[in-house]
Amino acid sequence: MVLAKFGAGAAVVAALWGLHAFDKARAVKSAVSGLVTEAALIEAQAMAEGLQARLKAEQEANRKLQVGVRAAHDAMARFEVELEAYERETHVPRGCRVGDDLFGRLRGQ
Numbered sequence: 001m002v003l004a005k006f007g008a009g010a011a012v013v014a015a016l017w018g019l020h021a022f023d024k025a026r027a028v029k030s031a032v033s034g035l036v037t038e039a040a041l042i043e044a045q046a047m048a049e050g051l052q053a054r055l056k057a058e059q060e061a062n063r064k065l066q067v068g069v070r071a072a073h074d075a076m077a078r079f080e081v082e083l084e085a086y087e088r089e090t091h092v093p094r095g096c097r098v099g100d101d102l103f104g105r106l107r108g109q
Contacts (some may be wrong), residue, residue, distance in 0.1 A: 098106070
C-alpha cells in the first residue's frame with residue numbers, strides 16, 4: 001500500500017514536472033519570439049528613420065539643384081538677349097570673312 005501511494009505520488013510529481021517543462025519551453029519560445037519580433041521592429045524603425053533622413057537630404061539636394069537650374073536658365077536668357085542686341089548693333093562689312101587658317105588658329109588647332 002505504501003508502495004502504491006509512493007508510485008501514485010511519483011506519477012503526480014512526474015506529471016507536474018512534465019507540465020512544468022512543457023510550459024517552460026512554451027514560455028521560452030514565446031519570449032524568444034517576442035524578442036525577435038521586438039528586435040525586428042526596432043530594426044525596421046531604425047531603417048525607416050534612415051530612409052526618412054535620406055529622403056529629406058535628397059529633397060533638399062533636389063531643391064538646390066532646381067534653384068541652380070532656374071538660375072542657369074535665367075542667365076542663358078539674359079545672354080541670349082545680350083547676344084541679339086550685340087548682333088543688331090554691331091555692323092560687320094560684307095567682305096569681312098575669316099579664312100580657314102585663322103579660323104583654325106582661333107580654335108587652337
